[in-house]
Amino acid sequence: MRKHIVAGNWKMNKTLAEGKALASEVVNMVHAEVPGDVVVILGAPFIHLPAVVQLTASASKVLVAAQNCSEHAAGAYTGEVSVAMLKSAGVQYVIIGHSERRQYFYENSEQLAKKVDLALAEGLTPIFCCGEPLEVREEKAHFDYVCRQLTESLFHLTREQITRLVIAYEPIWAIGTGKTASAAQAQEMHAKIRGHLASQYGAEAANNISLLYGGSCKPDNAKELFANPDVDGGLIGGASLKARDFIDIVNSF
Numbered sequence: 194m195r196k197h198i199v200a201g202n203w204k205m206n207k208t209l210a211e212g213k214a215l216a217s218e219v220v221n222m223v224h225a226e227v228p229g230d231v232v233v234i235l236g237a238p239f240i241h242l243p244a245v246v247q248l249t250a251s252a253s254k255v256l257v258a259a260q261n262c263s264e265h266a267a268g269a270y271t272g273e274v275s276v277a278m279l280k281s282a283g284v285q286y287v288i289i290g291h292s293e294r295r296q297y298f299y300e301n302s303e304q305l306a307k308k309v310d311l312a313l314a315e316g317l318t319p320i321f322c323c324g325e326p327l328e329v330r331e332e333k334a335h336f337d338y339v340c341r342q343l344t345e346s347l348f349h350l351t352r353e354q355i356t357r358l359v360i361a362y363e364p365i366w367a368i369g370t371g372k373t374a375s376a377a378q379a380q381e382m383h384a385k386i387r388g389h390l391a392s393q394y395g396a397e398a399a400n401n402i403s404l405l406y407g408g409s410c411k412p413d414n415a416k417e418l419f420a421n422p423d424v425d426g427g428l429i430g431g432a433s434l435k436a437r438d439f440i441d442i443v444n445s446f
């Protein structure tokens with residue numbers, strides 16, 4: 194059965210000292226306050242990763258994600274970070290295809306497919322992001338848009354490979370805007386995504402893939418979002434920067 198997951202995406206926030214303090218606080222709160230069977234993931238900046246891996250080692254529920262990886266395995270790509278490097282630092286997850294990477298760094302479906310392949314080959318779990326901009330939703334083309342993102346970057350995978358992924362639906366109009374998708378909008382899209390995965394890989398595989406919602410998910414709306422049958426957790430930006438808020442979201446199942 195699929196897992197409940199709450200993943201924080203710190204984005205480009207926190208100095209190393211601040212990131213270490215946040216990771217420690219989260220670990221302490223998880224030990225003290227999180228009884229349930231939930232996977233907690235901290236998506237930290239690259240240079241924080243070894244320290245965050247070390248600080249979370251005592252908490253088996255808390256795992257670590259990078260926010261990106263190179264589409265190349267190794268070599269002369271100045272400034273890039275490979276999946277093998279992430280693996281060697283003890284990182285277990287990698288966020289791939291976040292809308293900010295697509296929008297500001299022009300990452301396309303083909304590059305994202307390569308990143309997914311490399312991550313899977315190294316045994317890392319991709320958290321693959323999809324989601325539509327506002328104008329696409331207004332044109333009522335959002336289901337096709339998101340399904341196309343999945344088809345283009347993921348549908349070359351085998352059934353065994355696809356079930357090793359986590360998928361995050363993050364409508365761009367809800368990211369950092371305080372304007373969250375309603376529980377009904379999230380459920381509707383998640384059901385569509387699961388149906389699309391089932392059409393290619395069968396219902397059993399689709400039912401084993403955790404689908405996270407992201408976009409202004411906060412302590413006061415997480416319960417309603419997570420109560421949906423196809424919402425298996427969240428990818429949290431702003432609210433993951435405060436341990437209290439993040440843990441309240443973790444405890445919203």
Ligand code: 13P
Pocket residue numbers: 202291363367368369370371407408409410428429430431432
């Ligand atoms: P916010 O929670 O700040 O809207 O960000 C969501 C997000 O982009 C997580 O990856």
